[in-house]
Amino acid sequence: MSATSPTDGTAAGRHSADRQPLRSRTGRDGGEAEDSPLIRLLGVRKGYPEGGGVRVVLDGLDLVIRRGESLAVVGPSGSGKSTLLNLIGAMEGPDAGTIGFGGEDLTTLDETARTLFRRRHLGFIFQQLNLVPTLTVLENLLLPLELNGVLNREGRRYARELLERVGLQGREDTFPELLSGGERQRVAVARALVHGPDLLLADEPTGSLDGATAQTVLGLFNELRRERGMTALIATHSTDVAAAADRVVALQGGRLQEVAAA
Numbered sequence: 001m002s003a004t005s006p007t008d009g010t011a012a013g014r015h016s017a018d019r020q021p022l023r024s025r026t027g028r029d030g031g032e033a034e035d036s037p038l039i040r041l042l043g044v045r046k047g048y049p050e051g052g053g054v055r056v057v058l059d060g061l062d063l064v065i066r067r068g069e070s071l072a073v074v075g076p077s078g079s080g081k082s083t084l085l086n087l088i089g090a091m092e093g094p095d096a097g098t099i100g101f102g103g104e105d106l107t108t109l110d111e112t113a114r115t116l117f118r119r120r121h122l123g124f125i126f127q128q129l130n131l132v133p134t135l136t137v138l139e140n141l142l143l144p145l146e147l148n149g150v151l152n153r154e155g156r157r158y159a160r161e162l163l164e165r166v167g168l169q170g171r172e173d174t175f176p177e178l179l180s181g182g183e184r185q186r187v188a189v190a191r192a193l194v195h196g197p198d199l200l201l202a203d204e205p206t207g208s209l210d211g212a213t214a215q216t217v218l219g220l221f222n223e224l225r226r227e228r229g230m231t232a233l234i235a236t237h238s239t240d241v242a243a244a245a246d247r248v249v250a251l252q253g254g255r256l257q258e259v260a261a262a
C-alpha cells in the first residue's frame with residue numbers, strides 16, 4: 001500500500017497536490033514549482049538479517065513528498081521510521097525499489113556522490129544528535145558550511161542568527177557537554193539548518209524539549225519552509241509535532257498509510 005497512492009507515484013503526486021486545505025494551514029501560496037515532487041519512492045523494500053533470514057522492515061513503500069511540504073511519519077517504536085529517513089537521506093540503500101530526489105535516482109549513486117548529495121542538499125537531526133564534543137556550539141554549526149566550502153562572513157552571521165532563533169544566544173562558545181539535553185537538541189536543530197538544506201530529515205527533533213521550546217523549533221521549521229522553500233520529513237511519536245505538519249503518514253507492519261489531518 002502507498003502513502004499517497006496504492007499503485008503509482010505520478011498519480012500520487014497529483015493526489016497530494018490537490019490537497020488545498022493543507023497548503024492553507026501553512027500560509028503558503030503553493031505555486032506550481034513548490035507543488036512539484038521533491039522525493040519519490042517506488043516499491044522501496046528494506047530488511048535486516050535476523051536468525052539466518054531477513055526481517056523485512058519496509059515492505060514495498062510508494063511515497064511522494066512535494067517541494068516545501070512538511071510530512072510527519074508516525075508509527076510504533078521499531079516500525080521503521082528512522083530506517084525510512086536513512087534511506088531518503090542516502091545513509092543506506094534499499095534492497096529493492098527506487099528513491100528519486102528532484103529527478104535523480106539516489107540508489108544509483110556511489111558512496112562519494114551520496115556523501116556530496118547529503119552535504120549539499122540535506123540537513124539531519126539524528127536522535128543521538130551527533131554533535132562533535134571537541135567543538136564549541138558555534139563551531140558545530142560552522143562545520144556543515146566548512147564541509148561545503150562555503151564558510152564565509154554571511155555563513156557566520158546566519159549561524160549566529162539561527163542560534164538566536166532557537167534561544168541559544170550567548171552560548172556560542174560553550175562545549176556541548178556543558179549544555180542541557182534540550183540545549184544540545186537545539187544546537188543539532190540549528191546545525192541541520194545552517195547551510196540552507198533543500199530537505200530537513202528530523203528524527204524526534206523535539207524529544208528533549210519542553211512544550212514552549214518545541215513550538216519554537218516547529219515554528220522555525222515552518223518559517224524556513226516559507227523563507228527558503230525547505231521541505232521537511234519528521235519522524236515522531238509526538239502528536240504536537242504531527243499536528244504541525246502539512247501531512248501525516250503512519251508506518252505499521254512495513255507499510256505506509258496516510259493519516260487524516262488533525
Ligand SMILES: Nc1ncnc2c1ncn2[C@@H]1O[C@H](COP(=O)(O)OP(=O)(O)OP(=O)(O)O)[C@@H](O)[C@H]1O
Pocket residue numbers: 048049057075076077078079080081082083084235
Ligand atoms: N542497521 C540495522 N541492523 C539491523 N537491524 C536494524 C538496523 N537498523 C534498524 N534495524 C531494525 O529495524 C527496525 C526498525 O528500526 P527503526 O529504528 O527504523 O524504527 P523506528 O520506527 O525509528 O523506532 P523508534 O520509534 O523506536 O525510534 C528495528 O527492529 C531495528 O532493530
